[in-house]
Amino acid sequence: MGETFLLILLLIDATVRVATPLLLAAFAGMVAERSGVVDIGLEGKMLAGAFAAAAVAAVANSAWLGLGAAIVVSMSFALLHAYACVTHNGNQVVSGMAINILVAGLGPTLAVAWFGLNGITPALEGAGRFIGLNLPMSEWLAPIPLIGPVYAEVVSGHNILVYLTIAILPLVALLIYRTRFGLRLRAVGENPHAVDTAGISVAALRYRAMLLCGFLCGIAGAYLSTAHAAGFVRDMTAGKGYLALAAMIFGKWKPVPTVAACLLFAFADALQIRLQGVVLPGIGEIPVQVIQALPYALTVILLAGFVGRAVAPKASGIPYVKDK
Amino acid sequence: MRKLFAGLVVVAWAAATPATAADVVPGLLFDMGGKFDKSFNEAAYQGAEAFKKKTGIEYLEFEPTNEAQREQALRRMARRGANIIVGVGFSQTSAIETVAKEYPDVKFTLIDGVTEAPNVQSVVFKEHEGSFLVGMLAAMASKTGKVGFVGGMDIPLIRKFACGYEQGAKHAKDGTEVLVNMTGNTPSAWNDPTKGGELARSQFDRGADVVFAAAGATGVGVYQAAKDGGKLAIGVDSNQNHLHPGTMLSSMVKRVDVAIEEAFTDAMNGEWKSGLKVLGLAEDGVGWALDDNNRALVSAEMESALGAARKAIVAGDIEVADYSAGNSCDY
Structure with missing residues (x-):
C-alpha cells in the first residue's frame, strides 16, 4: 500500500509539472479565441518567451528579469499578430504560423550570435533559475498519515511559477465570466457587429485580448526554459502550443473543462514516462511502443467518444469588417 | 571585359578544385541534434576542428534540420569538390548509400552505421x-x-x-x-x-x-x-x-573525434580504406x-x-x- 500510494503521489506531482505550461498556453488560446482571434501562434510565442527568459536570465543572472523579458517578448509577438489580423484583417492562421516559423529560426540564430552556442543558451544556475520551494510546515505535517505525504510530495516542492499559475488561472476565468471586460470580450467573439453597434471598439477589445494572451504565453515560455529545464534548446516547446490548442478545443473554450483536458494530457504523459519498464502484476512488462502511444490513443478515444460537439465562438477566425 | 570574366572563372575554378591529387577537401555532415549538442555531434566537430588545426585545411559542413536534407547536403558537398565526406550518425546510412553510388570517386566515411560500397568506409564502435x-x-x-x-x-x-x-x-x-x-x-x-x-x-x-x-x-x-x-x-x-x-x-x-580526424588524415595521406572498421576498448x-x-x-x-x-x-x-x-x- 505504502509504496503504491507514494508512486501515485509522485505521478500526480509530475502531472502538475508537465501541465503548467499547457494550462497557461491553453488559457492564452482561450482568451484569444473568445475574442474572435484564432491564435495558432501559441507555440511560437511560448518558444520566444522561453528564449528571451533563458537569454536574459543567463546574462543578468536573474530568473525574475528573465520572466519579465519573456512576457515582454511574447506580448510583442501577440501585438504583431493583432496588427496583422485585427488592424489589417489578415488571415489569422497564416499570421500565427508565420510567427511559429519565424521564432523557430530566430531563437537558435540569436543564440549563435549572442552566445556562440548553436541553438542553445548557456546552462542556468543559482539565481538564474526558478527552483523548487519547500513550503513551510511540510516537516511538521510529515508524520500525519495521508496528509503528510500528500503535502510534501504534491503540494510542496514546486517552483514559484507553478503556484503563480495556479493563482492566475482562476483570475483569468473570473475576468472572462464575471467582469464587464469579460462580457464584452465574449460578445466580440460571438457577434462583433452588436458590440460595434453598442459603441465599443472591436479592435481595441481584440488587442487587449491578444496582450493577455501574450502575457500568459510568456510565463509558459519562461517556465519551460528557466524552471522546468535550465536553458533554451532549439524547439524546446516540442508541440506544447498545439497540444494546448487541442486541450482548449477539447475543453470547449471553457475554463474548467480546459483545465481538465490539460491535466489529462499531462497525466497521460507522466504515466507514459513511469510505465516504461515497470512490470504490471498479471500483465508483465508492457512493450515501450505501446506505452509511448498511450497519450495519443487516449486523446483519440476521448475526442471520439466522450467530448461531443465542440462549438467555437461564432466570430472566431473571421476578421471584423465594418458594414459600409 | 570578356577576358576579365574568363580570368575570373579560371581563378574561381582554381580555388574550387584541388590542384594536385594529394589535396584533400573534407566534408562533414552532422546528424540532427546539432553541432553543439555537448555530446555525439560535438565530438565530431572537435575531430574536424583538430584536423583543421593541424593541417590548416578547411572543411565543408552541414547540419540537417530535417530528413530530406541529408542527401541534398551530401550531393552539394560532392559537387563543390569534396573528396572525403564523413556522415555522422546511423540515420545517414541510406543517404550515403544512395549518394555514394552517384559519386563513385568520392570517399565516404559513415560513422555508427554500416553499408557496403566500394567507396564507403563504415566505422562502428563497441x-x-x-x-x-x-x-x-x-x-x-x-x-x-x-x-x-x-x-x-x-x-x-x-x-x-x-x-x-x-x-x-x-x-x-x-x-x-x-x-x-x-x-x-x-x-x-x-x-x-x-x-x-x-x-x-x-x-x-x-x-x-x-x-x-x-x-x-x-x-x-x-x-x-x-x-x-x-x-x-x-x-x-x-x-x-x-x-x-x-x-x-x-x-x-x-572517440568519434578520433575516427573523424583519422578519416580525414588517412584520405590526405592516401591511406584511406573502404570497408568496416570496428573500434572498441582495445583500439581506445x-x-x-x-x-x-x-x-x-x-x-x-x-x-x-x-x-x-x-x-x-x-x-x-x-x-x-x-x-x-x-x-x-x-x-
Missing part, C-alpha cells in the same frame, strides 16, 4: 564495452543498488548501450537493479531535455541514484535533474564531466573519462576494478553481449 565499464562504475557508486539508464531514440544502437551498461552493473554488484527508459521513437527524442529531466526524476523517484544518459541533447536535461536532485549522472560520447562537476560521475566516451575507440571534475567521485577501488575489467575485456576473458548482433540482450 559501445557495449564502454557502457559495461560505466555500468560497473554506476553500480559501485550507487548506495541504493538501483541505477538508471535514459536512452534517446529507441533504436538498436541505444539498446546496445543499455545492454552493456546493465551487464556491467550486474558484473560489479550482483543483484543491482537497472531501470531503462527511452525518450521516444522519432529523431526529436535527441532534442527534448525537459522530457529527459522528467524521465530521470521518475527513475530517482523509484530509487535509482545514478543515471546514465545516451540521448544526445536530451541528456542535458538528465544531468540537470541529477544535479537538482543531488544524484549522480554519467555522460556520453564526449567527455561531459565538466557540465556539472560534483554530480557527473563520469562519461562513456566514444571507447572508454570512460576521468579528469579533475570527477576525481573526487571515483575511489581508487573503483578505478582499479575498472582497469582490471578493461584488461579482461580486451583479453577476451569477459565477453560483453552485443545487442546489435541478435537484437536481444542475452548474457
Whole structure:
C-alpha cells in the first residue's frame, strides 16, 4: 500500500509539472479565441518567451528579469499578430504560423550570435533559475498519515511559477465570466457587429485580448526554459502550443473543462514516462511502443467518444469588417 | 571585359578544385541534434576542428534540420569538390548509400552505421564495452543498488548501450537493479531535455541514484535533474564531466573525434580504406573519462576494478553481449 500510494503521489506531482505550461498556453488560446482571434501562434510565442527568459536570465543572472523579458517578448509577438489580423484583417492562421516559423529560426540564430552556442543558451544556475520551494510546515505535517505525504510530495516542492499559475488561472476565468471586460470580450467573439453597434471598439477589445494572451504565453515560455529545464534548446516547446490548442478545443473554450483536458494530457504523459519498464502484476512488462502511444490513443478515444460537439465562438477566425 | 570574366572563372575554378591529387577537401555532415549538442555531434566537430588545426585545411559542413536534407547536403558537398565526406550518425546510412553510388570517386566515411560500397568506409564502435565499464562504475557508486539508464531514440544502437551498461552493473554488484527508459521513437527524442529531466526524476523517484544518459541533447536535461536532485549522472560520447562537476560521475566516451580526424588524415595521406572498421576498448575507440571534475567521485577501488575489467575485456576473458548482433540482450 505504502509504496503504491507514494508512486501515485509522485505521478500526480509530475502531472502538475508537465501541465503548467499547457494550462497557461491553453488559457492564452482561450482568451484569444473568445475574442474572435484564432491564435495558432501559441507555440511560437511560448518558444520566444522561453528564449528571451533563458537569454536574459543567463546574462543578468536573474530568473525574475528573465520572466519579465519573456512576457515582454511574447506580448510583442501577440501585438504583431493583432496588427496583422485585427488592424489589417489578415488571415489569422497564416499570421500565427508565420510567427511559429519565424521564432523557430530566430531563437537558435540569436543564440549563435549572442552566445556562440548553436541553438542553445548557456546552462542556468543559482539565481538564474526558478527552483523548487519547500513550503513551510511540510516537516511538521510529515508524520500525519495521508496528509503528510500528500503535502510534501504534491503540494510542496514546486517552483514559484507553478503556484503563480495556479493563482492566475482562476483570475483569468473570473475576468472572462464575471467582469464587464469579460462580457464584452465574449460578445466580440460571438457577434462583433452588436458590440460595434453598442459603441465599443472591436479592435481595441481584440488587442487587449491578444496582450493577455501574450502575457500568459510568456510565463509558459519562461517556465519551460528557466524552471522546468535550465536553458533554451532549439524547439524546446516540442508541440506544447498545439497540444494546448487541442486541450482548449477539447475543453470547449471553457475554463474548467480546459483545465481538465490539460491535466489529462499531462497525466497521460507522466504515466507514459513511469510505465516504461515497470512490470504490471498479471500483465508483465508492457512493450515501450505501446506505452509511448498511450497519450495519443487516449486523446483519440476521448475526442471520439466522450467530448461531443465542440462549438467555437461564432466570430472566431473571421476578421471584423465594418458594414459600409 | 570578356577576358576579365574568363580570368575570373579560371581563378574561381582554381580555388574550387584541388590542384594536385594529394589535396584533400573534407566534408562533414552532422546528424540532427546539432553541432553543439555537448555530446555525439560535438565530438565530431572537435575531430574536424583538430584536423583543421593541424593541417590548416578547411572543411565543408552541414547540419540537417530535417530528413530530406541529408542527401541534398551530401550531393552539394560532392559537387563543390569534396573528396572525403564523413556522415555522422546511423540515420545517414541510406543517404550515403544512395549518394555514394552517384559519386563513385568520392570517399565516404559513415560513422555508427554500416553499408557496403566500394567507396564507403563504415566505422562502428563497441559501445557495449564502454557502457559495461560505466555500468560497473554506476553500480559501485550507487548506495541504493538501483541505477538508471535514459536512452534517446529507441533504436538498436541505444539498446546496445543499455545492454552493456546493465551487464556491467550486474558484473560489479550482483543483484543491482537497472531501470531503462527511452525518450521516444522519432529523431526529436535527441532534442527534448525537459522530457529527459522528467524521465530521470521518475527513475530517482523509484530509487535509482545514478543515471546514465545516451540521448544526445536530451541528456542535458538528465544531468540537470541529477544535479537538482543531488544524484549522480554519467555522460556520453564526449567527455561531459565538466557540465556539472560534483554530480557527473563520469562519461562513456566514444572517440568519434578520433575516427573523424583519422578519416580525414588517412584520405590526405592516401591511406584511406573502404570497408568496416570496428573500434572498441582495445583500439581506445571507447572508454570512460576521468579528469579533475570527477576525481573526487571515483575511489581508487573503483578505478582499479575498472582497469582490471578493461584488461579482461580486451583479453577476451569477459565477453560483453552485443545487442546489435541478435537484437536481444542475452548474457
